[in-house]
Amino acid sequence: MAVGPMKRSTLIGWCLAWGILSMPLGAASADERARDQAIALEDLRRKIAGQVQLSAYNLLDELVYQWTQSPPFGQPTPVIIAGVTAPVGLGAGFESLLENHLSGLLVAHPGSNVILSHCPSCNAVVMHSGPKGTVVSRGLDNPEALAKLGGPGGRYGLYLDVAAEGAWLVLRARITQLTPDLPIVWSRTLTQSVGTPSLLRQQTALKSAEDARREYLDLLNDRGPFTVPIRFAVRAYEAGDSTSVTPVPLIWLQTGFELALGQARAWTASGMLGYAWLPEAYDGLMVQSRMSRLISGNSHSLTGPDIYLFLGGALVTVYGPAIAPLRNDLQTIDQILRDPESAESTRATFGAWHIGLEYRVGNRIGASVFLENMPSYNGSDTIGVFFENEWIDFHSLGMEVTFCF
Amino acid sequence: MGAQVQRARETQVKTYAQGWATRLVGLALLLSGGATTGCIAVYQPMSGLHRAIAVDPGYAHLADLDLTLHCVPGDHLDRGETRALCRKVSRLFENQGAEVRMVLGRSPLADPDDAPESPATAAAPEKPTPKTALHVSLSSRLVHQEEISIFGWSIVTDYTFAQDITIRDESGFLLVKDTLTGRMMMRLGVFEDAKDEFTRDYYGQISQLAFNAKIRRQVLRESQAQAGTN
Amino acid sequence: MEFWLYVLLMYMPSLIETARDPMNGYVAPNATLRTLDCEPISTEGARRIAPGRVSDAHARSDFLNRRAVVCRERLMPLGVRRPQDDALLSNLRGMARDMAGAVAEAAPKASGRTWLVEVFHPDAALSYKIGFAVKNALLERGVRVTDRAPSLAAGDVEVLGVTPQNKAYPLACTRYAAGGGLGPNDALLAVVLRDPRATIMHAGVCVDGQWRWVR
Numbered sequence: 138m139a140v141g142p143m144k145r146s147t148l149i150g151w152c153l154a155w156g157i158l159s160m161p162l163g164a165a166s167a168d169e170r171a172r173d174q175a176i177a178l179e180d181l182r183r184k185i186a187g188q189v190q191l192s193a194y195n196l197l198d199e200l201v202y203q204w205t206q207s208p209p210f211g212q213p214t215p216v217i218i219a220g221v222t223a224p225v226g227l228g229a230g231f232e233s234l235l236e237n238h239l240s241g242l243l244v245a246h247p248g249s250n251v252i253l254s255h256c257p258s259c260n261a262v263v264m265h266s267g268p269k270g271t272v273v274s275r276g277l278d279n280p281e282a283l284a285k286l287g288g289p290g291g292r293y294g295l296y297l298d299v300a301a302e303g304a305w306l307v308l309r310a311r312i313t314q315l316t317p318d319l320p321i322v323w324s325r326t327l328t329q330s331v332g333t334p335s336l337l338r339q340q341t342a343l344k345s346a347e348d349a350r351r352e353y354l355d356l357l358n359d360r361g362p363f364t365v366p367i368r369f370a371v372r373a374y375e376a377g378d379s380t381s382v383t384p385v386p387l388i389w390l391q392t393g394f395e396l397a398l399g400q401a402r403a404w405t406a407s408g409m410l411g412y413a414w415l416p417e418a419y420d421g422l423m424v425q426s427r428m429s430r431l432i433s434g435n436s437h438s439l440t441g442p443d444i445y446l447f448l449g450g451a452l453v454t455v456y457g458p459a460i461a462p463l464r465n466d467l468q469t470i471d472q473i474l475r476d477p478e479s480a481e482s483t484r485a486t487f488g489a490w491h492i493g494l495e496y497r498v499g500n501r502i503g504a505s506v507f508l509e510n511m512p513s514y515n516g517s518d519t520i521g522v523f524f525e526n527e528w529i530d531f532h533s534l535g536m537e538v539t540f541c542f
Numbered sequence: 543m544g545a546q547v548q549r550a551r552e553t554q555v556k557t558y559a560q561g562w563a564t565r566l567v568g569l570a571l572l573l574s575g576g577a578t579t580g581c582i583a584v585y586q587p588m589s590g591l592h593r594a595i596a597v598d599p600g601y602a603h604l605a606d607l608d609l610t611l612h613c614v615p616g617d618h619l620d621r622g623e624t625r626a627l628c629r630k631v632s633r634l635f636e637n638q639g640a641e642v643r644m645v646l647g648r649s650p651l652a653d654p655d656d657a658p659e660s661p662a663t664a665a666a667p668e669k670p671t672p673k674t675a676l677h678v679s680l681s682s683r684l685v686h687q688e689e690i691s692i693f694g695w696s697i698v699t700d701y702t703f704a705q706d707i708t709i710r711d712e713s714g715f716l717l718v719k720d721t722l723t724g725r726m727m728m729r730l731g732v733f734e735d736a737k738d739e740f741t742r743d744y745y746g747q748i749s750q751l752a753f754n755a756k757i758r759r760q761v762l763r764e765s766q767a768q769a770g771t772n
Numbered sequence: 773m774e775f776w777l778y779v780l781l782m783y784m785p786s787l788i789e790t791a792r793d794p795m796n797g798y799v800a801p802n803a804t805l806r807t808l809d810c811e812p813i814s815t816e817g818a819r820r821i822a823p824g825r826v827s828d829a830h831a832r833s834d835f836l837n838r839r840a841v842v843c844r845e846r847l848m849p850l851g852v853r854r855p856q857d858d859a860l861l862s863n864l865r866g867m868a869r870d871m872a873g874a875v876a877e878a879a880p881k882a883s884g885r886t887w888l889v890e891v892f893h894p895d896a897a898l899s900y901k902i903g904f905a906v907k908n909a910l911l912e913r914g915v916r917v918t919d920r921a922p923s924l925a926a927g928d929v930e931v932l933g934v935t936p937q938n939k940a941y942p943l944a945c946t947r948y949a950a951g952g953g954l955g956p957n958d959a960l961l962a963v964v965l966r967d968p969r970a971t972i973m974h975a976g977v978c979v980d981g982q983w984r985w986v987r
Contacts, residue, residue, distance in 0.1 A: 181852060189847060222904075225861060225897055226853045278921070298904045303862045304809055304844030309908050319919035320886070324911040328865070330844060588810040588841075594850055594858035597969045685812055686839060702812060723811070750859075750971060757970045764938045765985035 186227050189306060193231075193299050194238050196308035196327050201242040202343040204249035209312060209323040213247065215254035216312065219277050219294030224301040235299065246343060254292060259315075280315050293322070305330055362397040364500065366407065370537040372509065374463070375521030384462035384520065387455060389413045389423060395541065401436030402500065405429045405445070419457030425449055429495065437500060445495040447507070456484035462519055487513045491535065501541055509533035583728050585736035588702065590722040591743040595750040603753050605639030608673040612649040614681035618703050621646065624682075631680065634745055635752065641673065649679045649710070674759050675712040678752065680705060685723065699728040707748065709755035715762070717755040722747055806850060810843040818842070857898055859971035864905050871975045871987060872909035875961055878977050878986040885959045885979070886916045892964045893973075902963055902973070910961070922953035922960055937966065941976055942983035949981030956980070 218239070223231040243253050258276045265272050265282035272279055277294050298309045311324040368391040374384040393409035406428050413421035427449030437443050455463065463485040493507020508531035514520045515530060522530040597603050613628035615621045625646060632642045682705050690698040702725045709718040724740065813821075818840030850858065860867070875887070889906050891899040910917045924932070928947045932940050941962065948954040960978040975987035 178852065181849065185848060185852065222897070222900060224848065225857055225901065226848055272923070278919070296904070298901060300861060300864060300901055300905070301847035302864050304846055305865075306847060307865060309904050311904070311908060311911070313919045318886075321907060321911060321917045321919060324908045326865075326905075326908050326912070586805055586808075586810070588812075592806050592850070593862065594853075594855035594971075596856035596859060596971050603969060688839075725810075753967075754970050754972045757967050758972065758974070761966060761974050761985050768942060768983065768985070 182226060182228070186231050189224065189227070189299075189301065190231070190234060192306045192329055193235055193308070196299070196306065196329055197235065197239050197242060197297075198343055199327055199346065200308060200310055200325065201239070201246055201249055201251075202345060203325070204251055205246050205343065206345075208248070208250035210250045213250050213252050214293060216251050216293045216295050217254050217256045217259050217277070217315075218297075219259065219313070220296045220298075222298045224299055224306075226301075235297065239297070242343070251295070256292075259294070277315065278319075280317050280319065362399075362402075364395045364397075364541040365392065366395050366409070366539050366541045367392045368409065368411075368537050368539040370411070370535055372533045372535040374533055375523055376462070377517055377519040377521045379518035380462065382462050385415070385418060385459040387413050387419070387421060388415060389421070391423070391425065393425075401431075402443075403431045403436060407449075411451075413455060415457075415459065417457075418459035419455050421453060421455030421457075423451050423453045425451035440499075442496055442498045443500075445497060445503075445505075446492075447495060447505070448490070448492050450488065450490045451509075452486075452488050454484065454486040458483060460485050464519065487511050489533070491533075493535070495537075495539070497539075503537075503539040503541070505537045505539070507535045507537075509535055583726055583736035585740045586725040586727075587740075587743055588723040588725055590720060591724050591740075591747060593747065593750075595746045597746075597750050597753050599634065599638065599745050599749040602637075602639030603749070604635060604756065606673050607635075607640040607752070607756055608675045609635050609640045609642045609752070610645060610649075610675070610677045611635070611642055612645045612647065612677060612679040614648050614679065615646070616681055616683050618682040618684040627680070627682075631678075631748060634749065635678075638749060638752075640752075648681075649677050649708075674756060674763075676717070676752070676755055676759065677710045677712070677714075678755075679708045679710075682706075697729065701726055705744075707751055709751060711759050711762070717758045717762075718751050720747075720751055804845065807846045808843045809846060810841050812839070812841050815840050856968065856971060857895065860898065860973065861901070864902065865909075867973065868902075868905035868909035871906050871961065871963060871973075872913050872915070874975050874986040875910065875915065875977060876913060878984060879959060879979055885957055886918050888918055888920055888922055888954070888958060888960045890921065890960060890962050892962060894965070894968065906961065906963055922948045922958075923951070924948065924953060925951055941978075945978035945983035946981050948978060954978065954981075 218236060221232045221236045221239070223229075223235065240253060243249060243251055256276075261276055262273065263276045263279060263282045265274075265279055267281075272282070274282075276282065292315050294313045294315055296311050296313065300307045300309070306329050308327045308329075309324070310327075311321050313319050313321050368389075370389040370391060371386050372389070373386040376383040389411040390413075391409040391411035393407060395405055395407040398404040398406060407426065409423075409425045409427070411421075411423035411425060413419060413423070427447050429445040429447040431437060431443055432446050433442070433444040460483045464483060489509045489511040491507045491509035493505050495503050495505035497503035508524060510529055511520070511532045514532050517532075520532050522532060523534045524531045611628055611632055613624045613631075615624040619627060628644050628646065632644050635642045682703055685702040685704050687699075687701040689700075702723065704721050704723045707718070707720050707722065708716065710716055722744065724743075726736065726740075815838050821842065846862075848858065852858075853861070879885070887910055889903050889910070891903045891906070893899040893902065907917050907919075924944065924947055928944075928951065932944055932947075935943055941964070945960070948960060954960055962976045962978065964974050964976060966974055974985060976983060976985045
């Protein structure tokens with residue numbers, strides 16, 4: 138049939154037309170993709186520079202500190218910053234930051250015997266013609282030309298290079314004497330792993346790494362074993378089998394004391410007083426005590442979150458019209474009608490014990506979740522069970538946010 | 543009162559039925575989860591496998607190489623698995639232009655008593671071969687294995703393996719030596735791209751090592767020639 | 773509800789163990805997994821590196837298996853730099869020490885000479901870093917090093933530009949010695965990238981006009 142070949146050619150024609158028409162579109166989208174990738178790469182580089190900056194400062198602090206302890210020169214000596222290079226992939230802005238930080242350190246520590254000196258012709262491009270030929274170079278690389286320009290004959294140039302080598306940040310430094318032979322008179326290589334926290338030494342009073350770390354730890358542990366927590370808690374309940382009315386959740390504001398039973402804060406004990414209030418609904422008071430055990434390690438973390446498992450008990454009394462579902466007995470209509478004030482004076486007093494997990498950060502803020510059992514409500518028709526099993530019924534599910542001071 | 547009791551009974555029955563439905567669904571999920579547990583492989587390159595490479599394994603970089611591939615069975619891979627690995631690596635090198643011979647077992651040149659200390663002391667080949675001959679030795683070992691089982695049913699298998707690669711020239715001189723370490727975890731999971739990722743990493747690294755060995759062999763040959771003329 | 777709690781209890785030990793594990797099979801593989809360099813180490817080594825992180829075994833056996841893996845995150849994720857640059861820079865310290873060691877082996881009287889270092893790599897920034905690292909490594913070995921660069925006449929440079937690699941370096945060495953670029957007490961360590969597809973560099977030494985590959 139003649140329809141087949143014609144259909145095929147039409148199809149091919151359409152495909153060609155579509156291909157030709159979509160080519161500029163495809164090229165445009167490829168350009169857009171390349172542009173997006175370049176932007177994403179630039180963002181990533183900026184993020185890395187921010188992360189690496191403190192570590193690089195740390196290394197510079199260590200370098201200048203070592204100079205104060207063991208100066209490279211016997212007496213104060215003028216030195217030119219001949220070159221500062223950043224890790225490949227990071228821009229010139231990073232080099233400026235390093236140079237500024239180094240300058241600040243050297244100015245603040247004259248005991249290093251390294252005195253910054255200014256030399257405009259050193260970094261300028263100079264051309265020197267002689268019997269051997271014409272040499273075009275930086276002034277620093279051609280001391281003979283530099284000497285003729287009245288440059289710093291016999292002074293020293295400091296070169297710094299920061300390199301990212303895998304998980305290590307490496308600072309290399311060398312000092313070269315600016316004479317025709319350009320001998321290297323001093324060099325040092327310092328490394329730091331990416332996981333090492335920055336020591337945050339003060340620029341004006343450098344300390345050794347051990348002293349800085351000890352100071353940092355003392356500051357973190359300075360708060361002592363005793364803290365005052367302020368806690369917002371919500372306890373939710375289930376409706377019992379014989380009622381469809383879910384008890385209102387109780388919102389508590391608690392405060393008290395928390396005591397760490399050791400420097401490691403592996404065990405803590407707390408005693409809290411709580412007050413619950415919802416307008417036109419209920420008021421309540423609570424006394425609670427709790428023991429917590431650190432399960433995310435042997436000692437609390439100075440920089441990371443900790444997880445505690447806790448067990449505690451509470452004595453609770455709540456009263457108000459909204460507390461009726463929390464009573465352990467169901468009143469009939471006749472009883473309610475006989476005593477119209479009973480709704481206002483409804484009170485529930487019970488003891489409870491709870492078990493839960495707390496996620497705490499920096500011993501400042503924590504969030505926890507727990508299950509609570511109220512023994513007097515075992516088998517109750519009014520209060521349901523959150524987690525039913527053969528051993529223990531948990532009547533309440535609670536969540537808390539804690540701030541420690 | 544009667545209506546209350548009736549409602550309570552209905553609630554009880556409904557709750558009871560709901561409870562059983564949940565349990566049945568849960569049991570079905572547990573069994574199906576059990577049937578599928580361990581079928582997801584998750585891969586973590588530990589050291590060496592995710593190093594940056596400069597060669598593209600899709601191009602013929604090894605066109606002038608004559609490779610003898612020695613694959614050594616070990617505790618991690620038995621003979622059959624080693625042979626399969628050998629075939630795949632052999633095909634990889636062939637696709638890159640090399641001529642490859644496979645040998646199951648240790649390379650005789652790997653014996654330190656036989657291998658020369660430096661290329662200069664090696665006996666020079668009687669006639670120059672048009673292609674560079676290299677011996678590639680692959681051996682795998684199990685660094686760590688852990689299994690979490692419940693009632694005899696393994697739900698998590700976690701193992702760390704290391705592949706030792708050595709490349710020597712025809713005289714036995716060591717050109718390249720490296721160890722690629724990776725970790726595989728077989729467990730219940732949702733996402734899996736372990737095989738593709740591991741293949742890409744492994745093939746890339748082994749191609750780069752072979753190319754580096756080829757360049758090193760070239761340089762050392764020049765050095766020998768230079769020493770000869772001097 | 774109870775069923776899910778039973779399931780959770782069953783998987784709890786495994787879940788707790790994966791809390792610090794950089795890899796788990798429950799969520800999509802983390803992109804940062806490929807930025808980690810991990811190495812299994814002994815528990816004694818782990819206790820030395822991170823005291824308090826690995827608990828001591830009880831004298832009467834506590835039925836716990838302990839193993840330690842050290843993971844370090846790369847500073848520069850893959851893709852930020854060119855792959856070849858990344859491969860060279862990731863092990864720059866090791867490479868520099870290797871080159872400095874090669875000099876000590878090849879020229880036993882190395883400490884009596886003043887060494888110049890030249891790096892032959894297409895990228896100027898990378899050449900500078902590699903040169904810096906090699907100079908520092910040589911200085912750590914007590915070798916005298918200078919920042920001076922050996923010079924060649926313009927004609928020599930032109931000829932060397934068209935000479936094959938295998939002949940260019942020995943020829944350049946001869947010209948350095950003849951032209952005065954390298955003095956009688958000088959020696960040159962050249963660090964060369966022979967092929968842009970390689971991730972290793974080679975070292976050659978030029979002493980008294982004689983060229984020799986040492987790495």
